[in-house]
Amino acid sequence: MTKIGKLYGVGVGPGDPELLTMKAMRILREAHRVVAPVSSDSAEGRAESIVRRAIPDVTIERVLISMSPQPVQGRDSAPTGGTSADQGGGTDGYHSKDSGYERAARAITTWLEAGEDVAFVTLGDPHIYSTFTSIAAAVIRMLPVVEIETVEGIMAFQSLAARTSTTVCDAEESLTLVTAIRDTSALERHLTDGTTAIVVYKGGSRLPEIASLLRDTGRSKGAVAGELIGLAGERVTSLDNDEELPSSYLSTVLIPSRSMTKTVEAGEGPA
Ligand SMILES: C[S@@+](CC[C@H](N)C(=O)[O-])C[C@H]1O[C@@H](n2cnc3c(N)ncnc32)[C@H](O)[C@@H]1O
Incomplete structure (x- = not known):
């Protein structure tokens, strides 16, 4: 039986690639797959751009998370300023259930089930208003045995x-x-x-x-x-x-x- 891969949530800091920690660099180099959230398939994400500048030879898989604000029950107005996936707008409560997290989590789960260690990169720290929190929750629902580790990032x-x-x-x-x-x-x-x-x-x-x-x-x-x-x-x-x-x-x-x-x-x- 294939061993299930490990999911890492890696904080990459706010922007300066020099603020990536050594631990983040090691995990990004060792992971089988580095995944970055993007709000458009054709545009580089912020977290992705930080990793590319820090480790130019790394291959980055984009997962599309469409986060156009969608009012949920009981709310009739969308926030101004909007959010986009790579900006980590995961916890605003404005997104429909399948706004992209489930789709992204399904893709990540498939890689984990194939035995790949997956490193999901996120701006700043993965525990503070981060897309990673929602992605990890969705992955756990799909694959309860998954092992998750996070790497703190500078905010x-x-x-x-x-x-x-x-x-x-x-x-x-x-x-x-x-x-x-x-x-x-x-x-x-x-x-x-x-x-x-x-x-x-x-x-x-x-x-x-x-x-x-x-x-x-x-x-x-x-x-x-x-x-x-x-x-x-x-x-x-x-x-x-x-x-x-x-x-x-x-x-x-x-x-x-x-x-x-x-x-x-x-x-x-x-x-
Ligand atoms: C969804 S939160 C992501 C927070 C991130 N996980 C962290 O630990 O900093 C997005 C907010 O973080 C702040 N932020 C993140 N990166 C930033 C940057 N490079 N410059 C200015 N503000 C930033 C802004 O207030 C932005 O609205």
């Missing part, structure tokens, strides 16, 4: 902090990650707590609204937005002035805690 907000020398947290401060794909309510809930730094994901289409919220609540000092970090077209913008703001879905906002803001205001620079 966009870490790169944004590095680009802007922003200290994200210090001492007893906390860090909150929210999304703004539907609205800014989660962000608003946390803005009043000055001891928490806040990262906003999936808020690219709402940056003007987010910038004005930050100004109104006194949290705009030191706040930055990064678009396409590590990828072609990267742009890093301060949210404390009237700069033209990014609008790509692949945008991340980083809002330092109030104590860090004071450091910025005092011109001391991040600790």
Whole structure:
């Protein structure tokens, strides 16, 4: 009987191929099949492009995951900004049951059943708003005995902090990650707590609204937005002035805690 292959979820970081870990590189080289989600058969995916730049000789299989927003029961409006498969928009709850995950999982299951180790690449980290989570769940339904291993990846907000020398947290401060794909309510809930730094994901289409919220609540000092970090077209913008703001879905906002803001205001620079 053929031994079932192992499924790896490999985080490839936000964009810069140098941020692929050594472990990710090893698994991508050793796997029988490297698989990348794409939203169109003819277009290279983001995660795929990172792997190609890091390991040019690797063969990458594209799995098409059509993720055009489809309202599900009880929701009548689609999110602005949309998501695409390789951007890892897997957990927005806007996708019909067979929006591509099942199809992709079926293909992966066939390879696993043939004894192949399959490495599925995903932007950033595979456990944070990643297509991989949904794919793995579908594969488990089809092949409950499958063994799964994930490889952590560097996240966009870490790169944004590095680009802007922003200290994200210090001492007893906390860090909150929210999304703004539907609205800014989660962000608003946390803005009043000055001891928490806040990262906003999936808020690219709402940056003007987010910038004005930050100004109104006194949290705009030191706040930055990064678009396409590590990828072609990267742009890093301060949210404390009237700069033209990014609008790509692949945008991340980083809002330092109030104590860090004071450091910025005092011109001391991040600790
Ligand atoms: C579906 S989530 C994927 C998150 C990913 N798994 C991670 O760990 O960072 C997509 C969101 O991640 C953020 N993101 C991921 N890569 C990015 C990049 N290169 N530049 C800016 N934001 C990015 C954006 O907020 C985007 O809307």
